[in-house]
Amino acid sequence: MSQKNNNATDIQSNTIECLNISEKKVGLFVTCLVNTMRPSIGFASITLLEQAGCTVEVPELQSCCGQPTFNSGDDEGTRQIAYQTIQQFEHFDYVVLPSGSCAAMIKKNFIEVFKDQPEWLARAKHLANKTHELLSFLVDICNFEPNGIELDGSFTYHDSCSGYRALNVYEQPRKMLSKVKGLDHNPLNSHSECCGFGGTFCVKYSDISNEIVTEKIENVLATKADYLLGGDMGCLMNIAGKLNREGHKEIKALHTAEVLAGLAPHILGDKNAS
Amino acid sequence: MQANKPEDFYKNVSKALAQPDLKMIIRRTTDKAEIKRAEAVTNFPEFEKARLQGQKVKDHTIKYMEHYLAEFEKNALAQGTIVHWASTGEEASKIVLDICRQHNAKKVTRSKSMLGEEIGLTHAFDNSEIERIETDLAEHIIQLAGDPPSHIVWPAMHRSREDVVKLFREFHDDPTYSEEITDLVRSARRDLRTKFLTSDIGISGSNFLLADSGSSCTVTNEGNAELTTTPPKVHIVTAGIEKLVPSMAHAIPLLRLLTRSATGAEITQYITFHNGPKRPNDADGPEECHIVLVDNGRTKMLAEGMEEMLRCIRCGACMNHCVVYKHIGGHAYGSVYPGPMGSVLTPHLNSLEVANKQTHACTLNGRCEEVCPVNIPLPKLLRSLRAQSWQKKYEPLTNRFVVQAFAVLAKRPRLFQVFSSCGVIFMKVFSRSGWIKYMPLTSGWTRNRDLIEPEPTTFMQQYKKMKKAKRDGV
Numbered sequence: 001m002s003q004k005n006n007n008a009t010d011i012q013s014n015t016i017e018c019l020n021i022s023e024k025k026v027g028l029f030v031t032c033l034v035n036t037m038r039p040s041i042g043f044a045s046i047t048l049l050e051q052a053g054c055t056v057e058v059p060e061l062q063s064c065c066g067q068p069t070f071n072s073g074d075d076e077g078t079r080q081i082a083y084q085t086i087q088q089f090e091h092f093d094y095v096v097l098p099s100g101s102c103a104a105m106i107k108k109n110f111i112e113v114f115k116d117q118p119e120w121l122a123r124a125k126h127l128a129n130k131t132h133e134l135l136s137f138l139v140d141i142c143n144f145e146p147n148g149i150e151l152d153g154s155f156t157y158h159d160s161c162s163g164y165r166a167l168n169v170y171e172q173p174r175k176m177l178s179k180v181k182g183l184d185h186n187p188l189n190s191h192s193e194c195c196g197f198g199g200t201f202c203v204k205y206s207d208i209s210n211e212i213v214t215e216k217i218e219n220v221l222a223t224k225a226d227y228l229l230g231g232d233m234g235c236l237m238n239i240a241g242k243l244n245r246e247g248h249k250e251i252k253a254l255h256t257a258e259v260l261a262g263l264a265p266h267i268l269g270d271k272n273a274s
Numbered sequence: 275m276q277a278n279k280p281e282d283f284y285k286n287v288s289k290a291l292a293q294p295d296l297k298m299i300i301r302r303t304t305d306k307a308e309i310k311r312a313e314a315v316t317n318f319p320e321f322e323k324a325r326l327q328g329q330k331v332k333d334h335t336i337k338y339m340e341h342y343l344a345e346f347e348k349n350a351l352a353q354g355t356i357v358h359w360a361s362t363g364e365e366a367s368k369i370v371l372d373i374c375r376q377h378n379a380k381k382v383t384r385s386k387s388m389l390g391e392e393i394g395l396t397h398a399f400d401n402s403e404i405e406r407i408e409t410d411l412a413e414h415i416i417q418l419a420g421d422p423p424s425h426i427v428w429p430a431m432h433r434s435r436e437d438v439v440k441l442f443r444e445f446h447d448d449p450t451y452s453e454e455i456t457d458l459v460r461s462a463r464r465d466l467r468t469k470f471l472t473s474d475i476g477i478s479g480s481n482f483l484l485a486d487s488g489s490s491c492t493v494t495n496e497g498n499a500e501l502t503t504t505p506p507k508v509h510i511v512t513a514g515i516e517k518l519v520p521s522m523a524h525a526i527p528l529l530r531l532l533t534r535s536a537t538g539a540e541i542t543q544y545i546t547f548h549n550g551p552k553r554p555n556d557a558d559g560p561e562e563c564h565i566v567l568v569d570n571g572r573t574k575m576l577a578e579g580m581e582e583m584l585r586c587i588r589c590g591a592c593m594n595h596c597v598v599y600k601h602i603g604g605h606a607y608g609s610v611y612p613g614p615m616g617s618v619l620t621p622h623l624n625s626l627e628v629a630n631k632q633t634h635a636c637t638l639n640g641r642c643e644e645v646c647p648v649n650i651p652l653p654k655l656l657r658s659l660r661a662q663s664w665q666k667k668y669e670p671l672t673n674r675f676v677v678q679a680f681a682v683l684a685k686r687p688r689l690f691q692v693f694s695s696c697g698v699i700f701m702k703v704f705s706r707s708g709w710i711k712y713m714p715l716t717s718g719w720t721r722n723r724d725l726i727e728p729e730p731t732t733f734m735q736q737y738k739k740m741k742k743a744k745r746d747g748v
Binding site: 030032034035036037038039040042043058060061062063064066068069070071072073074075077078080081083084088112161162165166192193194196197198199200201202203204205206207208209210211212213237238240241242244245 | 288297597659661664694709736
């Protein structure tokens with residue numbers, strides 16, 4: 001598919017640049033879900049990017065990538081949000097997000113709303129070219145390998161749809177997780193089937209979403225894994241929320257970055273204490 | 275079964291989800307289709323190549339539609355076929371019924387065609403003096419049951435074997451008392467056989483129209499299309515204008531994609547090219563042949579930038595792989611075409627005002643686009659329909675208000691951060707042991723799942739504090 005080829009070229013051209021990764025400034029877009037619901041993913045991202053040799057900065061004037069408005073069809077609202085994101089992030093060498101869907105929003109969808117504004121379209125394209133999802137950035141651009149991280153137990157992996165289909169994130173998290181000592185992989189049946197989150201979909205069509213996530217947790221539970229890992233807070237909140245509602249406390253949902261940055265014992269400890 | 279309406283989508287969904295065995299019945303078919311398609315694609319290493327080829331053929335023909343339509347008409351006329359043009363479904367149905375009446379037809383046989391459903395031909399016959407006999411096995415079942423189709427390839431997939439046993443016992447002259455599939459098929463075969471031979475007119479759809487020969491191609495498994503179109507004196511084809519391809523050579527990659535994407539088969543039992551009426555030395559065939567070329571919104575789609583949707587070859591792969599379709603089934607959509615392709619088509623065939631809810635009933639997960647044999651960017655098209663619907667203010671007011679309020683905050687990062695910090699405090703009030711079971715304004719979420727308790731402060735608050743500490747420390 002042409003989309004995949006484009007990605008391959010992006011990656012190649014970026015790999016050449018990454019020889020000097022230490023001189024590259026990375027702007028971290030933490031995303032609104034991480035900002036409000038799970039800041040530890042943001043800190044884990046900073047830790048990992050710094051371990052990979054990047055200089056990380058988090059612009060304080062950031063909000064949301066614009067998916068809620070874009071997916072609702074509100075192009076004008078999306079443009080308003082995109083203007084300030086472009087202004088805040090365009091001067092970085094790379095822009096990294098700990099979320100496949102938010103990264104895909106900037107990488108693939110900003111250009112959709114600027115079709116009639118050539119100047120902003122050019123700036124949106126420029127930003128799209130240097131925007132990356134965190135886990136694929138660490139592997140594809142930084143050639144990063146986690147070192148000295150331990151976590152006992154087994155994990156199963158849910159591939160979030162945007163990361164998997166729009167950005168080809170699949171091998172990268174698995175490759176890094178394979179370096180975590182003590183951690184085994186129990187593959188998830190239908191690993192790339194949607195969990196039913198879909199942003200506003202899960203509240204607009206709560207009952208359909210419920211049917212979809214019910215099936216997802218059946219697959220997750222069947223793996224008998226200790227941890228459910230993924231790269232998108234939305235999907236993790238949805239699956240974890242359903243697991244908890246159904247009384248399944250035996251499996252903990254974590255963002256892959258939290259595990260790779262060695263934050264898992266701390267987070268799990270906190271939760272157990274509360 | 276009374277047909278659902280697209281505007282009642284919410285109600286239709288609730289009804290579907292309340293049917294205890296519907297999901298199991300759907301999955302019996304779609305799970306198998308998914309597995310078989312995946313195997314077929316693996317066993318056909320040129321699939322990606324064929325897909326690009328197929329897409330190019332379709333795009334080219336759509337781009338030069340006028341040219342190929344003129345060429346098709348010229349060659350069809352040369353074969354002795356009578357060509358009709360219909361700009362709406364109603365017009366198309368009227369043309370078909372008028373032909374039937376001119377021939378004093380009492381009985382017509384029809385092989386499965388979704389276009390027939392689209393143009394309302396089934397209803398037009400049922401409201402007339404002419405008897406309509408569906409000859410495709412699944413169409414035969416839903417005709418007996420009085421159901422609308424629930425899938426474009428397996429229209430009776432919502433009916434169980436037990437349902438079929440009951441229907442056949444009630445309606446067949448010489449029914450079987452066995453519940454074995456082969457006996458049931460034999461029973462339908464006995465019932466339909468006499469009807470094939472006594473039909474006045476045979477009506478078929480078309481999978482491909484070949485411009486350079488004026489032929490129409492049908493792709494079937496049961497042989498019913500051949501028995502529908504050969505014995506009667508008159509054969510009528512109804513076809514959407516997007517079925518055009520330049521020649522047989524161009525139809526081949528599309529055929530290879532179609533059968534694999536639809537059922538996972540490398541080829542179907544029957545692929546027939548219909549070439550006008552019987553010629554002097556032909557052993558059989560119709561004496562008169564008509565083709566009704568139907569627009570019904572297609573040129574409008576082209577004008578409105580939806581040309582990618584005209585590539586669709588009606589394989590049904592998008593619905594077989596759709597998480598929403600798999601849980602609510604085809605009837606919930608309330609339209610002839612269900613699932614992702616239906617949610618894009620219905621606003622054009624009907625209106626966006628009545629069918630906009632379906633465009634939102636999608637998580638935009640991209641699976642449909644991934645399996646589409648002609649690379650139709652279905653999520654992009656659905657999203658563009660949402661944008662149209664937003665501009666025309668078709669959304670429920672509350673949804674609109676929430677999205678607009680969100681945009682007002684999100685374009686002002688400082689304000690957004692303040693609201694996020696307040697949101698965390700608000701959520702904390704409702705959380706118990708790390709989880710929120712209920713909270714005002716979030717019933718859409720908490721109705722079916724718990725909400726994880728946030729950390730005490732937002733990332734940005736913690737980050738600023740950390741930076742300040744670092745500065746002070748230095």
